[in-house]
Amino acid sequence: MSAQTGTDQPSTRDLLALYRPDLERAIAEAGHPSYRYAQVYQHLMRKPGSPLSEATNLPSDLREALDPFGHSTLVEQRKWEDADGTTKTLLAAGDGALIEAVVMRYERRSTACLSSQVGCSLGCTFCSTGAMGYVRDLTAAEIVDQVHHLQALLAPEDRSISNIVFMGMGEPLLNLDAVLTAIRLLKDPEGMAFAQRALSVSTIGIPSGIRRLAHEEPQVNLAISLHAVDEKLRTQLVPANRRFPLSEVLSAADDHFTITRRKLFVEYVLLGGVNDSTRHAIALAELLRGRVVTVNLIPCNPVRGGSEPPPGEVAAAFRDTLVQRGLNATLRTGRGRAILAGCGQLATKSQAAKKGIRNRGPGR
Numbered sequence: 001m002s003a004q005t006g007t008d009q010p011s012t013r014d015l016l017a018l019y020r021p022d023l024e025r026a027i028a029e030a031g032h033p034s035y036r037y038a039q040v041y042q043h044l045m046r047k048p049g050s051p052l053s054e055a056t057n058l059p060s061d062l063r064e065a066l067d068p069f070g071h072s073t074l075v076e077q078r079k080w081e082d083a084d085g086t087t088k089t090l091l092a093a094g095d096g097a098l099i100e101a102v103v104m105r106y107e108r109r110s111t112a113c114l115s116s117q118v119g120c121s122l123g124c125t126f127c128s129t130g131a132m133g134y135v136r137d138l139t140a141a142e143i144v145d146q147v148h149h150l151q152a153l154l155a156p157e158d159r160s161i162s163n164i165v166f167m168g169m170g171e172p173l174l175n176l177d178a179v180l181t182a183i184r185l186l187k188d189p190e191g192m193a194f195a196q197r198a199l200s201v202s203t204i205g206i207p208s209g210i211r212r213l214a215h216e217e218p219q220v221n222l223a224i225s226l227h228a229v230d231e232k233l234r235t236q237l238v239p240a241n242r243r244f245p246l247s248e249v250l251s252a253a254d255d256h257f258t259i260t261r262r263k264l265f266v267e268y269v270l271l272g273g274v275n276d277s278t279r280h281a282i283a284l285a286e287l288l289r290g291r292v293v294t295v296n297l298i299p300c301n302p303v304r305g306g307s308e309p310p311p312g313e314v315a316a317a318f319r320d321t322l323v324q325r326g327l328n329a330t331l332r333t334g335r336g337r338a339i340l341a342g343c344g345q346l347a348t349k350s351q352a353a354k355k356g357i358r359n360r361g362p363g364r
């Protein structure tokens with residue numbers, strides 16, 4: 001079976017070729033035996049941040065030959081720390097494209113928030129990444145290397161990443177080949193061995209992508225960013241709703257449940273005076289009635305010219321209305337706001353500057 005279809009385990013050489021085809025080619029050209037592929041792959045996956053010159057299980061000529069390729073496709077440019085335990089890193093790809101990745105430390109877990117694209121084409125009105133516009137898709141290696149950088153950052157604290165969300169810059173289901181390859185690399189037992197249920201893909205709702213994710217990675221969590229129940233209001237907030245109306249998104253979510261039997265997560269950004277009234281909460285509860293779902297309410301992070309978050313009591317009342325109607329609902333506290341690492345705040349500065357916007361922090 002090929003490494004692309006996701007049910008059988010691909011060989012280590014297949015995985016190295018998916019992750020770093022440049023290194024796979026270099027080993028082949030150097031004429032080393034097949035077990036060297038596994039050693040290189042395991043060094044890269046299990047020792048994030050450690051150059052190949054330090055892979056002492058490799059012969060010195062191979063170490064020297066591979067070292068110039070580097071151990072990551074990304075180079076850290078800067079990082080910001082928030083007192084709430086959030087760190088944001090600015091990473092540069094080989095072509096100079098800039099992306100941000102975030103880690104949030106909790107008492108018993110550390111969650112990595114990954115970018116899947118440079119910028120985003122979907123232009124949600126509350127999102128700084130959307131204001132950047134689309135630059136390009138990330139490769140699978142650039143997605144996985146964000147995890148490596150965040151793991152290396154946590155290692156001195158005796159912590160490691162426990163959960164991963166594709167919720168940073170970009171729409172993951174519009175770069176699904178690379179995201180699925182990255183998921184295969186992240187869950188590979190010979191590599192980083194993340195539990196599939198520790199991985200979540202958050203989408204604005206691309207119906208074909210939701211169904212493909214269900215078939216290819218049924219254990220990975222799906223989160224849909226709903227933000228409004230009314231098609232007209234949702235189109236104002238999420239212009240992609242014109243192409244992918246809520247009714248079709250929910251139909252795809254229902255198919256996802258039929259295939260996976262996994263609970264759906266619904267993300268709902270609370271925008272003060274826009275979608276945060278009791279009427280909106282009742283409509284949301286009605287829409288989701290009968291579905292196996294948890295609603296995560298996220299008070300918006302202010303972005304220039306955009307909405308303010310509702311007062312705390314309004315947000316709590318919204319949650320209570322959902323709970324009273326039998327829904328599982330949580331109200332998130334804003335993380336990483338001080339360093340512009342919160343939901344809707346990610347936008348890389350130099351690319352944003354070309355578009356005339358300020359750095360306001362990834363994705364949805």
Ligand code: SF4
Pocket residue numbers: 120121122123124127128129130131168169170171204344362363364
């Ligand atoms: S919220 Fe997500 S889909 Fe919308 S513009 Fe931002 S990154 Fe793109």
